[in-house]
Amino acid sequence: MKRLFQLLARWPLPLLHSLGAGLGWLAYALSPTYxxxxxxxxxxxxxGFAQVRRAVAEAGKxxxxxxxxxxxxxxxxxxxxxxxxAALRAQGRGIVFLTPHLGCFEVTAQAYARRFGPITVLYRPARKPWLRDLVATARGRPNLAxxxxxxxxxxxxxxxxxxGEAVGLLPDQVPPQGLGVWAPFFGRDAYTMTxxxxxxxxxxxALLLAWGERLPAGRGFRVHVQRFDDELPRDPQQAAARVNAAMEGLVRAGAQQYLWGYARYKQPRQEALA
Structure with a gap:
């Protein structure tokens, strides 16, 4: 599998995105659950579907x-x-980037690492050994942990x-049991990380909101960054609701590239927290 990925990595991005768009529609057609x-x-x-239909192809991309x-x-x-x-780095402050399942969230951390310096990103280890090994070797980029x-x-x-470094996480990812609270997301309670x-x-x-817009015709990406100016409450549930509201704003700004098929409202699973 690693060799296949290395081979595909040489293909031009416009071609990969064209193939991915077809893959997205195929998955949508063949999976009733999705x-x-x-x-x-x-x-x-x-x-309605007509308003976000492009997101089907974007998921494949x-x-x-x-x-x-x-x-x-x-x-x-x-x-x-x-x-x-740049302003926060000049102050020597650490930065927490919040990025939903929107656009190319993989590129935001890589682009930051290349331009600004060290960043640590939160990830959920894959269950399957072959995929876990692949991910462990694939994300080894300079300044990216x-x-x-x-x-x-x-x-x-x-x-x-x-x-004084940066970290990045996907706050609309369902955390393991015990690491979150139930808070509204688009009007429905979702288990949300604290x-x-x-x-x-x-x-x-400092908190910053960021998402990587996928540009048309494989022309690359645009990373959007904005300040999260509200101070998060001490109460975990109120803080989670505030974060979810900020994520809603980002999603509405790029609804055609949100991963609508993600199981956002699922029950959290038990995991070892050591």
């Missing part, structure tokens, strides 16, 4: 662009709002922030 979840999640946010992002040269990346990053969704991973992120507030409150780091 189709129902896609439509239900979009409806929960107030969208997300899969197709993984090989070059993991094993190839980083594609062209434009920035919008990079001055917020990974932290698992465990207590040891949280400690790793705290150390990075205290050193980690963003904990990281900020324990380190004094």
């Amino acid at each position: 189709r129902r979840r896609f439509l239900a999640n979009a409806a929960q946010a107030g969208y 997300m899969v197709a662009e993984v090989p070059p992002l993991w094993f190839g040269a980083l594609p062209d990346v434009q920035w919008e709002g990079a001055e917020s990053i 990974t932290a698992p969704t465990t207590l040891s991973g949280v400690r790793q992120m705290l150390r990075a922030l205290k050193a 980690l963003p507030a904990r990281l900020v409150q324990q380190t004094g780091a």
Whole structure:
């Protein structure tokens, strides 16, 4: 599988995105479960299928662009709002980036690492050994470290922030049981991680919202960055609701590239938290 990914990494991004768009529609047509979840999640946010139909193809593009992002040269990346990053780095403050399942979330951390310096990203280890090994070797980029969704991973992120570095996480990812609270997301309770507030409150780091827009015709990506100006409440449930509201705003800004098929409202699973 690694050799296949390395081979695909040499293909031009426009071609991969074209193939990925077809793959997205194929998955939508062949999987009733995925189709129902896609439509239900979009409806929960107030969208009809016609309003977000492009997101079907965009989900396939997300899969197709993984090989070059993991094993190839980083594609062209434009920035919008990079001055917020520069200002915080000048202050020596750590930065917590919050990025939903929107656009190319893989490229945001890589682009930051290439332009600004060290960043640690939270990830959930794959269940299948072959995929776990693939991911472990694929994300080895300069200035880019990974932290698992465990207590040891949280400690790793705290150390990075205290050193004035950046961390990134997907706050609309369902955390393991015990690491989240139930909070509204588009009007329906979703199990939501409490980690963003904990990281900020324990380190004094700043919060930034970011997402990687996938540009048309394989022309690369544009990373959008904006400040999260509200102070997160001490109450975990209120803080989670505030974070979810911010994620809703990002999703509405790029609804055609949101991963509507993600099982956002599923029950959390038990995992070892050591």
